Amino acid sequence: MSHEVNMHGQSEVITTHEVHHDEHHGHHHKETFITKYIFSQDHKMIAKQFLVTGIIWAIIGGLFSVLFRLQLGFPNETFPFLETILGKWAEGGKLNPEFYYALTTMHGTVLVFFVLTAGLSGTFSNFLIPLQVGARDMASPFMNMLSFWFFFAASIIMIASLFVQTGPASGGWTSYPPLSALGDASEGSKIGMDLWLIAMALFVVNSLLGSLNYISTILNMRTKGMSMTRVPLTIWALLFTAVLGVLSFPVLLSGFILLLFDRHAGTSFYLSDIFLASTQKALPNEGGSAILYQHLFWFLGHPEVYIIILPTMGLVSDVMSANARKPIFGYMAMVGSMFAIAVLAFLVWAHHMFVTGLNPFLGAFFVLLTLLIAVPSAIKVFNWLTTLWKGNLRFTPGMLFSIGFVSLFISGGLTGIFLGNSTLDIHLHDTYFVIAHFHIVMGVSAFFGMFAGLYHWFPKMFGRFMNNTLAYIHFWITLVGAYLIFWPMHYQGLAGVPRRYLDFSGWASFNQFDGLNRFISIVTIIVFAVQLLFVFNFFYSMFKGRRVRTQNPWGATSLEWTTPINPGHGNWEGEIPEVHRWAYDYGKDGREFIPQTEPVGANETPEGKH
Amino acid sequence: METTISMDQRKKIHPSKFTLWVAIASIIMMFAGLTSAYIVKRSQPNWTTFEMPVVFWYSTAVILVSSVTMHLALRAFRQRERVKYRTLLTITAILGIIFLVLQWSGFSQIWSTGITFSGAGGGQFLYIIAGLHGLHVIGGLIALILMFFRAFSTRLRNYNAVPVEVMATYWHFVDLLWLYLMVFFMLLQ
Numbered sequence: 038m039s040h041e042v043n044m045h046g047q048s049e050v051i052t053t054h055e056v057h058h059d060e061h062h063g064h065h066h067k068e069t070f071i072t073k074y075i076f077s078q079d080h081k082m083i084a085k086q087f088l089v090t091g092i093i094w095a096i097i098g099g100l101f102s103v104l105f106r107l108q109l110g111f112p113n114e115t116f117p118f119l120e121t122i123l124g125k126w127a128e129g130g131k132l133n134p135e136f137y138y139a140l141t142t143m144h145g146t147v148l149v150f151f152v153l154t155a156g157l158s159g160t161f162s163n164f165l166i167p168l169q170v171g172a173r174d175m176a177s178p179f180m181n182m183l184s185f186w187f188f189f190a191a192s193i194i195m196i197a198s199l200f201v202q203t204g205p206a207s208g209g210w211t212s213y214p215p216l217s218a219l220g221d222a223s224e225g226s227k228i229g230m231d232l233w234l235i236a237m238a239l240f241v242v243n244s245l246l247g248s249l250n251y252i253s254t255i256l257n258m259r260t261k262g263m264s265m266t267r268v269p270l271t272i273w274a275l276l277f278t279a280v281l282g283v284l285s286f287p288v289l290l291s292g293f294i295l296l297l298f299d300r301h302a303g304t305s306f307y308l309s310d311i312f313l314a315s316t317q318k319a320l321p322n323e324g325g326s327a328i329l330y331q332h333l334f335w336f337l338g339h340p341e342v343y344i345i346i347l348p349t350m351g352l353v354s355d356v357m358s359a360n361a362r363k364p365i366f367g368y369m370a371m372v373g374s375m376f377a378i379a380v381l382a383f384l385v386w387a388h389h390m391f392v393t394g395l396n397p398f399l400g401a402f403f404v405l406l407t408l409l410i411a412v413p414s415a416i417k418v419f420n421w422l423t424t425l426w427k428g429n430l431r432f433t434p435g436m437l438f439s440i441g442f443v444s445l446f447i448s449g450g451l452t453g454i455f456l457g458n459s460t461l462d463i464h465l466h467d468t469y470f471v472i473a474h475f476h477i478v479m480g481v482s483a484f485f486g487m488f489a490g491l492y493h494w495f496p497k498m499f500g501r502f503m504n505n506t507l508a509y510i511h512f513w514i515t516l517v518g519a520y521l522i523f524w525p526m527h528y529q530g531l532a533g534v535p536r537r538y539l540d541f542s543g544w545a546s547f548n549q550f551d552g553l554n555r556f557i558s559i560v561t562i563i564v565f566a567v568q569l570l571f572v573f574n575f576f577y578s579m580f581k582g583r584r585v586r587t588q589n590p591w592g593a594t595s596l597e598w599t600t601p602i603n604p605g606h607g608n609w610e611g612e613i614p615e616v617h618r619w620a621y622d623y624g625k626d627g628r629e630f631i632p633q634t635e636p637v638g639a640n641e642t643p644e645g646k647h
Numbered sequence: 648m649e650t651t652i653s654m655d656q657r658k659k660i661h662p663s664k665f666t667l668w669v670a671i672a673s674i675i676m677m678f679a680g681l682t683s684a685y686i687v688k689r690s691q692p693n694w695t696t697f698e699m700p701v702v703f704w705y706s707t708a709v710i711l712v713s714s715v716t717m718h719l720a721l722r723a724f725r726q727r728e729r730v731k732y733r734t735l736l737t738i739t740a741i742l743g744i745i746f747l748v749l750q751w752s753g754f755s756q757i758w759s760t761g762i763t764f765s766g767a768g769g770g771q772f773l774y775i776i777a778g779l780h781g782l783h784v785i786g787g788l789i790a791l792i793l794m795f796f797r798a799f800s801t802r803l804r805n806y807n808a809v810p811v812e813v814m815a816t817y818w819h820f821v822d823l824l825w826l827y828l829m830v831f832f833m834l835l836q
């Protein structure tokens with residue numbers, strides 16, 4: 038027995054040696070352009086790769102919404118330039134109805150998955166986890182690189198699907214069968230749907246590889262002294278996000294695999310003997326259940342919205358605390374409520390299916406669990422507001438976007454309480470009320486959290502600052518614009534205006550909204566233009582922005598600001614610093630901030646007392 | 648100082664091993680999704696059942712034995728008995744291949760009895776669920792073969808047990824996963 042223990046000990050020592058060996062390699066090797074910028078295994082470069090790919094996707098996805106808003110706002114006008122750029126999809130300057138569906142489908146897919154999952158988690162998990170927990174890199178840098186390249190492959194295939202003759206997938210971002218399972222049912226269910234499924238399968242692989250790495254890095258690679266109760270909230274948020282992804286994406290993949298078999302192998306998982314008007318024949322399938330797909334889809338689909346919002350909750354907490362010069366209020370309550378949200382995320386998926394014939398008795402449980410999410414969400418909002426309370430607020434662009442995030446999260450969250458009720462859902466489902474709710478609470482507010490993070494950590498990423506004036510213009514127009522676009526949609530939804538409709542002109546009761554629709558579309562165009570201003574600011578500042586001269590420009594406490602201004606692969610030049618305190622010692626004992634690396638002084642006020 | 652570091656190291660689980668455990672959780676979710684789909688689908692109209700072919704019992708036995716040989720291989724590696732380790736690793740890989748061959752012949756047997764992708768029966772689930780399990784075994788086999796070549800390489804002499812431990816854990820996992828699927832299909836026919 039003692040022999041075995043001894044052997045084990047030896048092997049561990051060998052492992053330690055290997056790690057050190059690797060580190061020295063990292064410092065001395067000359068990096069070529071390809072190993073540094075393309076097949077990089079440095080977490081910081083991979084983060085930037087995710088970020089830039091995400092920005093490109095965000096422009097594409099945003100542009101799609103502008104295109105279909107043109108149709109919704111001006112159903113009777115023609116736009117000849119549309120025919121120039123879209124060809125047969127906009128003959129005579131009017132969107133083809135099939136293409137309108139393709140646009141809404143791809144807008145949803147791109148923004149939910151490619152921007153707010155890969156672009157957001159991919160960027161900030163990769164960038165911040167090793168820097169904030171004090172690690173040289175991810176647990177497996179190679180897997181991390183693979184994760185990006187799977188995302189890249191998924192992106193290429195998804196882009197390719199935009200150019201096939203029958204057009205991209207157009208069955209909605211949820212791709213419900215039977216529409217998505219039947220090539221004969223619509224143009225978009227042909228090859229476009231296959232490419233969509235393949236791209237999404239690759240995307241799932243990217244997400245799993247990434248999340249595995251994030252979890253094991255956070256739990257195993259923290260520096261000395263960095264206990265889990267000392268890590269910044271960003272790390273907790275990214276941890277819960279990764280856990281949600283690891284447990285829910287595989288279920289989505291199962292659903293997609295069954296769908297692929299229904300499409301091509303003649304199985305009947307989702308398809309039954311439907312009579313198809315286009316072929317004038319009944320399908321040979323029997324006994325399939327379309328609802329089964331919805332269960333599998335929403336088992337991911339619901340955690341997915343938390344995969345989107347949780348990282349931004351973490352980012353906002355840290356940006357807000359650093360810029361209010363106050364410790365975050367209720368650190369453990371924040372962690373606890375994120376944990377509660379992560380658990381509840383798995384127990385509420387059927388609230389997307391209240392009107393699919395779900396047993397109302399069963400529905401009642403899902404209503405209860407759904408409404409329970411209001412509790413941890415409210416705790417978080419309360420803690421953000423109390424963090425702001427009596428703080429010495431510095432209105433940096435990051436801080437403004439954080440405050441904007443909280444505002445949007447409250448506005449969007451409140452309508453969630455309406456939608457979580459199965460009875461109200463009978464009226465509200467599939468209306469603009471739903472559109473307004475989820476765009477505010479997870480679309481725009483996640484974007485706000487992401488912008489807060491980008492403005493705050495841009496100096497760490499590129500060693501330069503972004504332009505403040507452009508940032509303020511970006512913030513105010515986006516905030517006002519977001520409310521102007523989505524607030525009126527609540528009224529439309531309450532009046533019963535259904536989503537995914539091309540044209541309401543033949544529907545007399547909704548003609549009263551013509552002016553409103555035009556207004557929303559005009560604001561959309563303005564807001565989109567302002568996002569392009571942000572993109573300009575981003576790339577311009579990357580090369581020409583004001584240089585960062587000090588190591589810690591925001592006076593923040595967490596570890597990433599103890600690295601050199603432009604950290605190399607391995608992050609810290611000497612030893613990894615040791616951590617002695619939590620990340621929120623702002624305004625303590627008459628000092629503005631105390632970095633995590635500073636040992637606790639003899640006369641210092643104990644933690645948690647101010 | 649040196650001792651404290653290795654003490655710390657010993658207390659913590661190795662990141663690769665931990666990553667594997669999380670990945671296993673993820674794979675479990677995938678099969679949990681598929682088997683719950685099976686349960687939901689069972690209550691739909693026109694559901695038909697199928698007979699498990701006898702050959703699946705043989706394949707179950709084979710993969711169970713391969714798990715034992717994998718475990719012994721790991722023991723041999725830890726005790727630095729390289730020859731024994733190589734032999735056991737080779738046997739494990741061969742048993743893995745036999746398992747896959749047996750699975751394939753099981754599939755063709757059921758397929759020939761008329762249980763195909765058409766219709767609404769449980770058979771189509773079997774092909775996909777067991778097929779996906781097979782893919783995971785193939786993944787394990789590829790890793791085994793890589794280790795096999797590493798074990799026979801004269802250039803490298805590696806005493807780090809972590810890769811072998813990770814391999815063994817994964818191999819036991821796909822074994823247990825098949826046991827679960829076998830029991831599941833037996834009970835829910």
